[in-house]
Amino acid sequence: MIIFPIIIAISIVLFIYYKVAILKTKDGLTQRYFNAKSRICLGLFILCSGIYQYPLYQSKTSLYIGIVFVLLGGLQVVRGFKESKHYRNEWRRLNPAD
Structure with missing residues (x-):
């Protein structure tokens, strides 16, 4: 379980x-x-925080909050990947020599 705090710190x-x-x-x-x-x-x-908090508290409230965090974090990651791919392709289109 040490991997989640490391990912949280690196992502921040x-x-x-x-x-x-x-x-x-x-x-x-x-x-x-x-x-x-x-x-x-x-x-x-947000995603890793949601996953990491459930084993710490192990309650229904923590589970529900963790599920919300996982969903919101996953949506942010997916949208970020789509946007970065779009803008990277746009930059390549505008700067073909680089």
Whole structure:
């Protein structure tokens, strides 16, 4: 069970990294790409938090909250993957020489 706290910590650090990277870039397409990547990290954080909390408390309330977190985190991860794929392809289309 040590893997979930590690994933939670890494995903929060990467979320903050991508949010700061958004502020440093001026290109709108790159900002949207970094926002999609940060959405993936946020989704992983929520997803792993939902999975990790049930073994800690083992109650029905914890189970219901964990299910909600897993669903919301999964939706964030899926949407982030779709957005990052779209913006990566769009960047390749606009910059064929790179």
